[in-house]
Amino acid sequence: MTDAPDPIDRDGLRRDYWKTVPMAKMTKPEWEALCDGCGKCCLNKLEDEETGEVVLTRVACRLLDDASCRCSQYPIRHQFVPECIVLTPKTIMDNLYWLPQTCAYRLVHEGRDLFDWHPLKTGSAETVHAAGVSVRGLTVPEFEVDEDDWEDHLIEEPI
Numbered sequence: 001m002t003d004a005p006d007p008i009d010r011d012g013l014r015r016d017y018w019k020t021v022p023m024a025k026m027t028k029p030e031w032e033a034l035c036d037g038c039g040k041c042c043l044n045k046l047e048d049e050e051t052g053e054v055v056l057t058r059v060a061c062r063l064l065d066d067a068s069c070r071c072s073q074y075p076i077r078h079q080f081v082p083e084c085i086v087l088t089p090k091t092i093m094d095n096l097y098w099l100p101q102t103c104a105y106r107l108v109h110e111g112r113d114l115f116d117w118h119p120l121k122t123g124s125a126e127t128v129h130a131a132g133v134s135v136r137g138l139t140v141p142e143f144e145v146d147e148d149d150w151e152d153h154l155i156e157e158p159i
């Protein structure tokens, strides 16, 4: 079977740049290529008001494509989901509390290496799915689940 094309352009990037280049110094393509395509940041989350703990649910943003684990309207997503967060070197600190444990932005921010299944290491966008750490086939659309019932769809990380 031929791998599906990677929607993220990972060509022409500096070798192992995530280990050597500070996040604030990465080029835009290098920053975008950090994303492993797991889709977990597009799941709705529940936050414990007392402890601040955040848990993921299987209930996905209305724009998430469950098969590709990608946003179906990424360039114009804010027209439909104004609250969708734009992760940048400046905003990452404010978002660490909810970023998934395997998220490459969290790992690199913490000075850790990427996992061996990351597309930057394997050269294939499929390896995140083969490793079982993406949300492919796991989600339910948010328009099918009442918000009061999200707690029935909790998932434990890492998936």
Ligand code: SF4
Residues within 6 Å of the ligand: 034, 035, 036, 037, 038, 039, 040, 041, 042, 100, 102, 103, 104, 105
């Ligand atoms: S959780 Fe992180 S690595 Fe996974 S899709 Fe979201 S931004 Fe990309």
Ligand code: SF4
Residues within 6 Å of the ligand: 041, 042, 043, 061, 062, 063, 064, 065, 070, 071, 072, 073, 074, 077, 078, 081, 084, 085
């Ligand atoms: S709008 Fe797109 S990028 Fe933002 S959470 Fe929804 S699916 Fe993900």
